[in-house]
Amino acid sequence: MLVEPRVFERMTVLGDSARSRLLMLLEEGEFTVSELVAVLQLPQSTVSRHLKVLADGGWVLSRADGPSRHYRMTPVLDATARRLWGLVRNEVRQGAIGEEDAERAKAVLALRRDRSREFFATAAGRWDTLRDELFGAEAEVLPLFGLLDSEWTVGDLGAGTGQLAAAIAPFVAKVVAVDASAEMLAAAKSRVADLCNVDLRHGELERLPVADGELDVAMLLLVLHYIVDPPSVLAEACRALCPGGRLVIVDMRAHTRDAYREEMGHLWPGFTETQLEEWMRSAGLEQFRYRPLPPRPDAEGPLMFLATARRCV
Ligand SMILES: C[S@@+](CC[C@H](N)C(=O)[O-])C[C@H]1O[C@@H](n2cnc3c(N)ncnc32)[C@H](O)[C@@H]1O
Numbered sequence: 001m002l003v004e005p006r007v008f009e010r011m012t013v014l015g016d017s018a019r020s021r022l023l024m025l026l027e028e029g030e031f032t033v034s035e036l037v038a039v040l041q042l043p044q045s046t047v048s049r050h051l052k053v054l055a056d057g058g059w060v061l062s063r064a065d066g067p068s069r070h071y072r073m074t075p076v077l078d079a080t081a082r083r084l085w086g087l088v089r090n091e092v093r094q095g096a097i098g099e100e101d102a103e104r105a106k107a108v109l110a111l112r113r114d115r116s117r118e119f120f121a122t123a124a125g126r127w128d129t130l131r132d133e134l135f136g137a138e139a140e141v142l143p144l145f146g147l148l149d150s151e152w153t154v155g156d157l158g159a160g161t162g163q164l165a166a167a168i169a170p171f172v173a174k175v176v177a178v179d180a181s182a183e184m185l186a187a188a189k190s191r192v193a194d195l196c197n198v199d200l201r202h203g204e205l206e207r208l209p210v211a212d213g214e215l216d217v218a219m220l221l222l223v224l225h226y227i228v229d230p231p232s233v234l235a236e237a238c239r240a241l242c243p244g245g246r247l248v249i250v251d252m253r254a255h256t257r258d259a260y261r262e263e264m265g266h267l268w269p270g271f272t273e274t275q276l277e278e279w280m281r282s283a284g285l286e287q288f289r290y291r292p293l294p295p296r297p298d299a300e301g302p303l304m305f306l307a308t309a310r311r312c313v
Helices: 006-014 017-028 033-040 044-056 079-094 096-135 139-147 163-171 182-191 230-240 259-264 273-283
Strands: 060-065 068-073 153-157 174-179 198-202 215-221 241-252 285-292 304-311
Touching (some): 006 017, 006 079, 017 033, 017 060, 017 068, 017 079, 033 044, 033 068, 033 096, 079 096, 096 139, 139 163, 163 182, 174 182, 182 198, 230 241, 230 273, 273 285
Parallel strands (some): 153 174, 153 215, 174 198, 215 241
Antiparallel strands (some): 060 068
16 A cells, blocks of 8 residues: 555654654643743753754744744644644643643743733833833724724715724725815825725715715714814715714814814814704714713813714614
């Protein structure tokens, strides 16, 4: 009978107790050489030599992390390798040495966890600053992108230079970004040049260039205070939403900074909750929700709110 010779090579690689023990550990997770030394209680040179044989045979992968290298078992094995490993693993696992390794591995992982806990115990006072420095000031809102449905078409109404459209486009099916200013749209165009699912449309929010029910979500970010007749824009946004679709507004709470009219052309000095609720309801929206947004320490403008409502089904 003709036998695939590769199976013998694989048997040779696995036919060593230290290598099989290593593989058992690396199947469960990632370990550094020094952690593997601590678990197997073998000299570092021995562990490194066996890791090289396993890596050359395609059983393990490694990645560099600063001065250390982390090893793990190759996640996808072909059918022969899987069967062979299944047999060897059962034998190793049942032996006393396999149990001992598993116990030592738990202790090594606990030590790793303790190290990160130790860091957080001492870093609690400066973590916020450190996180901002490492990952930017808005890191806490990034997980919220995961709440966007990948099937959605989202309207960014009064999109300006397209910051919001660009941020959400990777997480949804399509963004329809509407603005009346050709200059703003030109800036948005270059911002979203690499995003194929942003549809920029020139038009007025009072007569949206959007079909009835085209949007799953419509967003008005810092736009409403520029609108002459907000109720008409809310009604138009409601028309563009599918039944049950959600309107999201972020804008300024009512304020007394009169200079904004002159300086920035604001038409409304922010909005109150009551005003918005009334307009939303008249527009055909329900489930109104209003939340004051916490002030950002570095923001100089008026306080803001978030309001949402759904188009009646
Ligand atoms: C303050 S900017 C906000 C832009 C963007 N939403 C943001 O947060 O960066 C307001 C935008 O709304 C647009 N806009 C104002 N009134 C509009 C209207 N009636 N129809 C369409 N766009 C309008 C302006 O051209 C401008 O780009």
